[in-house]
Amino acid sequence: MAVMDFLAAYDAIAEDDVPQRVALLREAMATGRADLFAELRAHRPVFGTPVGVFVTRHPDVLEVLSAPGTFTVGVFGPVLEDVLGAPFILARDGAGVHWRERGYGQLMLAAEDAPRVRELTARIADAVLDEVTAGGADTFDLVQDYARVAAARVAAAYLGFAGIDEETLHSCTRRMQWAFAVNPGRDPEVHAAGVAAGRELHDHVAELIARRRTEDPVDSPDDVLGRMLRTRLPDEYGFDDERVNANLVGYLAGYQQNATQCTATALKELTVRPDVLADAERAAGAGDPARFDAYVWEALRFHPFVPVTPRLCVRDHVLAAGTPRQTVIPAKSVVLACFASAMFDEEVVDAPAEFRPGRPPAHNLVLGYGAHDCVGRYAARVIVPELVRRVLLRPGVRPPPGGERALDYAGTPFPQHYRVRSGRTAVPTT
Ligand code: HEM
Structure with a gap:
């Protein structure tokens, strides 16, 4: 269109x-999402529809996500809690669970972990790539054979899901995410599958926690779960092993599908731009991750995992007050904060259609914004670029010419397959 x-x-x-x-x-x-958003930004930046109010301009998206007392996660929060079987930060706003456990999450998913998580990711990614390219096939599926497996192994080693197989980690989070994030019509089958998957993961993690509680802490792996089990909060918080379980499973739900899909979509956005790809390949080999990572986050600006996040407006609110687009959002409206549009707002972002690594951080909303922005951001910021970098370090591993855009969703909301050539040689690097 x-x-x-x-x-x-x-x-x-x-x-x-x-x-x-x-x-x-x-x-x-x-x-034609990009065209739709461009048209809305220009002509109806706050667009009321029967499915919700589309908020498309950068300042307005920030305004919505900065006011969790007015724009709550009530659209998907109750479903997420059904799926997790327990309260969780992304399902709650304000005082109580969100305020307290958001702080807890920041301690558990420590920023200081980033260097070792990058090394871990590099090692795991290389091992998975070696495995899939050793088979002798000319091509492999970047999503199923590589990103899914590598992301799950990083989750096992870093978050602490060791002993739960990769397929369980991936398929459970897929069903969970589908139920709480992309099931606006509340299809009962999708919902039931998400609840069953959440229960399955909960039970695996309960066994894991019981086992880890009996281990000598000296023998215990140094992972996020270990940190959670060593942390004792005041009794009045009622933070027992069930809360540890819900948080750990919630972290995985926030991570596994995102990391898998971002690897594929970032590679797609790089390979459809041969000049950019060549620059990114040089940066990948230069051993300066900060320079390389900027290519991946810019690529994801063009294809974010979360293009739109819904919020429930709980009281009348004048959005964009004092501007020509000032609009009253009535209480009980669903508001769709369109990250994918805000990141292309030509009144804020310079030449948004150009691929420019290193744009101001505020222009990149791939990890969310405001009260519910990604609490796993320090891990995400190294895992996703490193998963892509390990691929770029293998010049033979690319989509075949003409296949750069060929993400196959297989009838699901997420890309499931992305065929790439399996070229054999790794470039020796750090
Ligand atoms: C791998 C790439 C990742 C992407 C693209 C991503 C993206 C996002 C986005 C867009 C949000 C905001 C959702 C909203 O406003 O509705 C978010 C929140 C969140 N993410 Fe991530 N994330 C990633 C990795 C992770 C990791 C590694 C973890 C934990 C280990 C994590 C845990 C969470 C949690 C718990 C929240 C909710 C925070 C809150 O409600 O306060 N994510 N993420």
């Missing part, structure tokens, strides 16, 4: 023909 087509087509549908308006909207989101 070309720019300027959408609103004319939408307005031509009778206002009470909600199914048709929603169908058009869904089609535009699925097939």
Whole structure:
């Protein structure tokens, strides 16, 4: 759908023909999201629809996500708690669970871990790439054979899921994420599958915790779970092993699918731009991760894992007050904060269509923003770039010419397959 087509087509549908308006909207989101957002930013930056109010300009997205007392996670929070079977920070706002356990999460997912998590990721990624390329096949599936496995092994080693197999970690989080993040119609089967997956992971982790409690701490692996088990909070917080369980499973739910998909979509965004790819390959080999990482985060600006996050407006709010787009958002509205649009807001981001590594951090919302921004960001910031870098260090491992965009969603909300050549030689590097 070309720019300027959408609103004319939408307005031509009778206002009470909600199914048709929603169908058009869904089609535009699925097939021409960037064009849709460009048109909305220019002509209807705060766009009320039957599925929610699209907020598309950068300052307005920030305004929504900075006011958790007004714009709550109530749209998906209850579903996430069904799936986890327990309260969790991403399901709550304000005092209590969110305030307290957000602080706890920052301690457990310590920023200081980043250098060793990068090394761990590099080692695991290389081992998985060696395994998949040793088989002799000309191509492999970057999502299923590499990113999924490497991400799960990093989770096992860093977060502490050792002993739970990779397939369980991946498939459970996939069903959980599908149920709480991308099931707006509350399809009961999707919901039930997410709840069952959450229960399955909970039970595995309960066994794991019971086992770890009996181990001598000296023999215990130095991972996030170990840190959680060594941490004693005041009794009045009621933070028992069930809370440890819910937080650890919640961290995995926030990480596993994201890391897997980001690896594939970042590689896609780099390989569709041959000049950028060549620069990124040079940066990958230069041994300066900070320079390289900027390519990956810029790539993800073009294809973020979370393009839109919903919030529930719980009291009337004047959005963008004092600007020409000032709009009253009535209480009980679902508000869709469109990260993918905000990162292309031409009034804030210089030449947004250009690929420019090293843009100001505030222009990159890939890890969220505000009260619920990614509490795993220090780990995410090294894991995702390193998973991509290990691929770029193998010049033969690339999508075949013409296949750079060929992400296959296999009927799911997330890319499931991405075929790449298996070129054999690794470039010796650090
Ligand atoms: C791998 C790439 C990752 C991406 C792209 C990513 C992205 C995001 C985004 C966009 C949000 C905000 C959601 C919202 O506002 O609705 C978020 C929140 C969160 N992320 Fe991540 N994340 C990643 C890795 C991780 C990791 C490694 C962990 C933990 C180990 C984690 C745990 C969380 C948690 C618990 C929240 C909720 C924070 C809160 O509610 O206060 N994420 N993440």
